[in-house]
Amino acid sequence: MAMTRTQIYLTEEQRGKIQRLADLQHKTMAQVIREAVEEYIVERSARESAWWDIIGLGSSGITDGSIHHDRDIYDED
DSSP states (O other): OOOOOOOOOOOOHHHHHHHHHHHHHHHOHHHHHHHHHHHHHHHHHHHHHHHHHHHTTTTOOSSTTTTSSHHHSOOOO
């Protein structure tokens, strides 16, 4: 997999925490950051996909519901 150099700014606290994780896992900071970014992307993609899956589930085909809401809700003319 080709990689591109990317610079980011971290707080000292964030950098320290990432460095500690990297040391504990015998990885580089770059590896830890790439793994975290990948997890974030997968989680966000799944969450957004779930929203798109929900859209249209309740579709009734009614196109004038804002005008004739009493008819549609209460079966009244």
